[in-house]
Amino acid sequence: MGRKSPCLKPTLVTILTFVALYAFFNTFLTPINPNPLSFESSSNSPFSILSSSSSSFNSPPPVKVYLYDLPRKFTYGVVESYLKARDPSISIPVDDVSNLKYPGNQHSAEWWLFSDLIKEDRYGSPIVRVLDPEDADLFYVPFFSSLSLVANPIRPVSGVNVNSNVGGSVYSDEEMQQSLMEWLEEQIYWKRNNGWDHVFICQDPNALYKVIDRIKNGILLVSDFGRLTRDQASLVKDVILPYSHRINPFIGEIGVEGRNSLLFFMGNRYRKEGGKVRDLLFQVLESEEDVIIKHGAQSRESRRMATQGMHSSKFCLHPAGDTPSACRLFDAIVSLCIPVIVSDQIELPFEDAIDYKKIAIFVDSDTAVKPGHLTKMLRKIRTEKILEYQQELKEVKRYFEYDDPNGTVNEIWRQVTLKLPLVKLMINRDKRLVRRELNEPDCSCLCSNKTGARPTF
């Protein structure tokens, strides 16, 4: 301290000033992550660094999404109708929509995506919301189509047939679908590109079913393709969403302590189509000692029991339901309960990013219902292998958490952005296609050449 000079040489000050000025320009006048510089300008920069990640200079601009300002009845109005049907004392429309609560259900992605788009601060999102449709790459249609399916009163209002589309004040999902299309088909941006650049959410397998052929050019956000034909939806054009999990995530560490039962399942024993396997699984599993398999419908109490069961089992059975997907899979994942998937037609969310073989066990239906087979196979899996699965489950958990800021919502948008090049291609191609008489539809496909694989794990 005694040696400290009270007076520094101007040279040092000059150097410091220069560095400080450079810092100022570099730090505060450049965005943290500058947008792609052109090849020319970047190579002319006096401080350019030839980094190996040079490709980012060619990275595409962010995908711009326009949120349609739909008439209120298609968004908040659906929630209000739902609530009003269950509690007629509620006064609607509510004054402050921020008090409006979307009901807890497995198809709530429509609410999460809408809420995300109207947020002020969308920092970290893979898409940018634009307010001018002229700027948009894609158009999001935020109709709450899944809630609309169940917005009717649970019990018929006396004297009114709820199935009728005529009943004055009674909510009709079909009328809503028709009304949405009437509104949309008037929009210039809908007409401009035949809907290729429009995004619809229809997470419930029956959502938008009346108008699906009119929107099939669009990107559909769905749970599976169980009720959709090949020309309506596909892995190439559309996005598979996870259901919202309905039970609480398991908070503890990985491990088999406290997970005393081998296999757990609770749900409806009787289902249609692929879901018929359920009854057969009940038959081969219900007498097994370390297996908990229960018939039960959705309720607060059954969710409590399912939580307890999934948090205390090593494996969780996921048989097909009426369609190949079900929310139970995502309940199992957040419970760190290794899913045992018996659903031959299942499509899984975000499968480009997630290797499901690392987090789940796949068994084809025929093998799964052989007496004794499933439990014998599961009992053979060593503890280290179980811990490996659990560790992987933990790592991918965020993909299934709609309320995680870096979770499901961002991942759905990322998936949507991946569709953009094909959307643009189809728009441009359709414009110049000449009239052709074809023997088969004009389709571009990606086919699995897998002739069959033994179920393995």
Next chain:
Amino acid sequence: MGRKSPCLKPTLVTILTFVALYAFFNTFLTPINPNPLSFESSSNSPFSILSSSSSSFNSPPPVKVYLYDLPRKFTYGVVESYLKARDPSISIPVDDVSNLKYPGNQHSAEWWLFSDLIKEDRYGSPIVRVLDPEDADLFYVPFFSSLSLVANPIRPVSGVNVNSNVGGSVYSDEEMQQSLMEWLEEQIYWKRNNGWDHVFICQDPNALYKVIDRIKNGILLVSDFGRLTRDQASLVKDVILPYSHRINPFIGEIGVEGRNSLLFFMGNRYRKEGGKVRDLLFQVLESEEDVIIKHGAQSRESRRMATQGMHSSKFCLHPAGDTPSACRLFDAIVSLCIPVIVSDQIELPFEDAIDYKKIAIFVDSDTAVKPGHLTKMLRKIRTEKILEYQQELKEVKRYFEYDDPNGTVNEIWRQVTLKLPLVKLMINRDKRLVRRELNEPDCSCLCSNKTGARPTF
């Protein structure tokens, strides 16, 4: 100057030092374009800026490509065989491959891509070459498959049947294809993912035809789908490449001065399949005064004449050949001669980025061969509209210049990177698919719902 203080206050120095230190950390310890920070870490940064381009934080890492070190005979060896067959005095193998010249031809993309990948400085490319296959997202197989098709001697060597696969020193493309597959099928990275992550170039419609079913999982770089079935190739899985233009680009400005003929075509009058339209077009066009339509084969002299014709015509006819594509289209584009495309099945390169309706006129075959129709339609197009087309042609020209540093090569790689999410999806999905008996192939498709569009311009 007289007021300059020789001695600065320590406070200022402290501030400057602090700023300089911050600058040092911020500038020199952070790459120019840092890789995606996690959402959490970026929002905790003391100097985080909430920019509208926040999405770049979620931008994917660069796509990493491994270039197979194929036995020499599949790359430089093909060029040598080709040259040797034409000039037996050449001594091969050459000592210095940098002297080896790939022959000028329309299928030279295989040479350009290979040369690009082995370049030291790949700055500005949408992909990064990795030297360890473990790091790779995609694997490039650089066999010169198109040149291999024509590497045989033009005239049979006396006493040897060039069509025989047995002839000792005679080059056999079919043997090369078989030999490539034998080599590849031994590679662990080929076996690992059933070839989904492999990239092949087969620009000539006949290239790799013998083994196409063994490589069809891969990304194929092709000119069109004329000789490929739907389960072998598609717009979704593969990439359409432009041919290398064979005539010199038009250097001048846009304009109609010096472009006195209305429509130009020079090429083979007689072709198979869709190309049969050519003879009909000759019949309706050859008597028109301001139309130049000539029968001619590939030669240096015909290229000179084609250059002159394309540089001095407003429109250039592009009828289908044996397959829907042909290099003539790209000759026309770089000539700023507005292409008139009469090829009902044509697929076009980079159509997500290029709106071909802005640079070309599409006429279906039936309409094009109606006597008087085509010329009448073209004569009606006003000069302003012609200049608009030319301006657009000028803007997209770089996409068709293989030697432009920001041209075709980068665009092909960009197209390849766009396939990666679907490649990863198919890899993961195939691993967990259970054996299924299906009535039809397991395909995901993107279908045009266009039932027909009147040719317009």
